[in-house]
Amino acid sequence: MHVPSHPTLIRRQLNARLKRLHSSQPILAATLVQFRKACGVPSCHCMRGGPKHASQHVTFKERGRSRSVYVPLDLLPEVRAWIEEHRRLKHLLREINQLTLALVRTHVRQRQRKKGRP
Numbered sequence: 001m002h003v004p005s006h007p008t009l010i011r012r013q014l015n016a017r018l019k020r021l022h023s024s025q026p027i028l029a030a031t032l033v034q035f036r037k038a039c040g041v042p043s044c045h046c047m048r049g050g051p052k053h054a055s056q057h058v059t060f061k062e063r064g065r066s067r068s069v070y071v072p073l074d075l076l077p078e079v080r081a082w083i084e085e086h087r088r089l090k091h092l093l094r095e096i097n098q099l100t101l102a103l104v105r106t107h108v109r110q111r112q113r114k115k116g117r118p
Contacts, residue, residue, distance in 0.1 A: 001095055003102045007110045014099040017092055027089060028082035030060040032071070058083075 036052035056071040
């Protein structure tokens, strides 16, 4: 992301990103993973060397430990959207942070310009 050097342009970009910060759907800070495992039924193809059954899980950190929760197939599209919303907001917050730091860095120089100093 290009950060301008003039405070007015920085504020304009910052305000535009702050407006995009609003979210109308749930946010999920997790990763979607697919596991393949045998179901345990003796007559199933997975127990006789066939392909294993796939299941979707979300993994996340809870008190410093990795946790995993099963995601039913009918909920999968929604969970993907929630995870994508978290990624979008995380990227947006990173940009807001960069712009705010640039605003702090240019503050003294801009104040000196207003006083008439080069």
